[in-house]
Amino acid sequence: MNCKHKLGALALLAGISMAPAMAASNLLVFDHGIGVIPVSSGPGPAGSAETVNRNIVRGVQPPGNIWVIRELKASVKDDARIRVDGRGLLLGGGNSIGGTANQSVMATLICDASAPFTQYNSNPTGVPLDANGDFRIDDTLVPAPPADCASPVLLIRNLGGAWFAAGIAAHAN
Numbered sequence: 001m002n003c004k005h006k007l008g009a010l011a012l013l014a015g016i017s018m019a020p021a022m023a024a025s026n027l028l029v030f031d032h033g034i035g036v037i038p039v040s041s042g043p044g045p046a047g048s049a050e051t052v053n054r055n056i057v058r059g060v061q062p063p064g065n066i067w068v069i070r071e072l073k074a075s076v077k078d079d080a081r082i083r084v085d086g087r088g089l090l091l092g093g094g095n096s097i098g099g100t101a102n103q104s105v106m107a108t109l110i111c112d113a114s115a116p117f118t119q120y121n122s123n124p125t126g127v128p129l130d131a132n133g134d135f136r137i138d139d140t141l142v143p144a145p146p147a148d149c150a151s152p153v154l155l156i157r158n159l160g161g162a163w164f165a166a167g168i169a170a171h172a173n
Helices: 003-022
Strands: 026-035 039-041 071-077 080-086 105-110 119-121 135-142 153-158 165-173
Touching: 026 153, 071 153, 071 165, 080 105, 080 153, 105 135
Parallel strands: none
Antiparallel strands: 026 071, 026 165, 071 080, 080 135, 105 119, 105 153, 153 165
């Protein structure tokens, strides 16, 4: 092998060995998910006016019906890239139970434990749910979340803004 080829081979090896070191690392990881139950508490005592408390999470409203999710895995990188793999996000009640209602979804990360809440969103045009409720979001959050996301909540929302599911944080760096 001549000198020119040796240098090319070394440059290739150096590029391969340096690539993982330059890759963005995980800021947050979410493993599993929780579907939404739109009402967090029901009517008062017998004879009183019915009141309900909506299951509002950090300022984000729930939809009008229950949604379930079979599996959710997500990662947020320190360069604001987000990847969410969801399986089985389906209506859990009503006349269209087990369906998707032709919804599209987006991801919202919220790091604040108390108001005001800053929302870090994937593309608001969202991705459509497959007929079985599966979806994949591979996008960048805007604005970029802070390096210290002290109290992370990941919400899967419809394009109207209601949250359908929440990710369970596995760990934070």
